[in-house]
Amino acid sequence: MAFRRRFAVRLAARVLLLLVALSVASLLAAYQRAPTAMLLAIGFALIVTIGLWRLITESNAELTRFVAALDRVDLSQSFTWSGRGAGFDRLGAAYERALARLREERSGGAVAATFASALADGAPTPLLVLGPGDALTLGNKAARRQFGRGSPTNVAALDIYGEAFVDLLRGAGPGPSRLGRIVVDGLIQRVVVDTTLIELGGDVRRIVAVKVIQAELDGAELAAQIDLVRVLTHEIMNSLTPVTSLAATAKHLLDALDATGQPAIGDAQLAVGALARRAGELEHFVETYKGFSEAPTLRREPIDVADWLTRTAALHAATPNATAPVTLDIASGLPSLDGDVALLTQVLLNLLKNASEAVAAADDPRIRLTAEARPQGRIRIAVTDTGPGIAPHLAREVFLPFFTTKPRGSGIGLSFARQIVLLHGGQIEVGAEMPSCIELSLPIAANAAHPR
Known part of the structure; x- marks a missing residue:
């Protein structure tokens, strides 16, 4: 003015x-x-x-x-x-x-x-920028680590993660989170995506946040199973203990009677004896499962994969359960695993035992144990046999507590294996293309070189 x-x-x-x-x-x-x-x-x-x-x-x-x-x-x-x-x-x-x-x-x-660029680039959730059209840009470091193989520039290039995942991205839009599936390291995992629309240079683009939640789902499921087993074993033991005690007492009393000329007493002795034995077996079964409800403490250490698998295969060959030789196919130069060698050995022995039982009646009984490096700092270990395999509709159920396909199985082996693998931050699944294959994906040691 x-x-x-x-x-x-x-x-x-x-x-x-x-x-x-x-x-x-x-x-x-x-x-x-x-x-x-x-x-x-x-x-x-x-x-x-x-x-x-x-x-x-x-x-x-x-x-x-x-x-x-x-x-x-x-x-x-x-x-x-x-x-x-x-x-x-x-x-x-x-x-x-x-x-x-x-x-x-x-x-x-x-x-x-x-600041915004550094914040987005350092975010742990992969961010994909879609558009215009089918164009794809990896928006941050997490996206480049997860999806950077082959330097994809369009959505179609992500078909290595499964057609379902590509369809999920193409249909992604603003609104509630969408749940789908993605194939990572050969394993099918659950994924959730959230989408935000932005306009840039007159074109509308979609920023899609991709979060693999399989580990969280597995952890929640395992915790629910452990709680369920804890409640069931407690209630069953409360009811079963007096039955076992009374059955043993009744058997003792009947054994003291002279069954000569009294067939009814003899039949009662047999019946009570069978009841006492079965009650004892049930008590042992429940006691065994009580251990499942208490997650073990891991004693982690670097594990030389080749040496560990070789020793475990030799240990299995020395057991009476070995019905077929185990062929080793271990990639060279594998980084060390990060885990509890005793617990992982028990897991692998259980899988080899199951494979031996599966090929017992096969015309060509063979078991193959393979190990290879996978992206994202993991190692894939697979036990494959020439047996009939697991029916596709049972691929998830076989890892549930109490579930078994064997006439005299306890339903402990695979559920225990899954618990140990999940505690290690890994995954265990029936092979998607080979139902006679059990695959494990385990993290490598922190100071080991990541596979390229």
């Missing part, structure tokens, strides 16, 4: 002086008097006109330069005009303050953008 008032006063003063000079020159010319004074008046009018022209021209030029600097976002311009008068020093100061605010806002915006 102050500048505008000063500029208006100066401009009005110059215009007034110009009018006065022109009026004086006109009067002198009309009366043809004092030609020298007339010439001076005309010269003064020219000087005032030139000053007025310069005032307006300089103001317009500097305003043009200021607007051009804004248009080009050239914040390096300077408008310091101290001592030039006519309020130019105030105008320059105003321009400088405006540019200073723009520099500050731009700097703040750059800092915010850098």
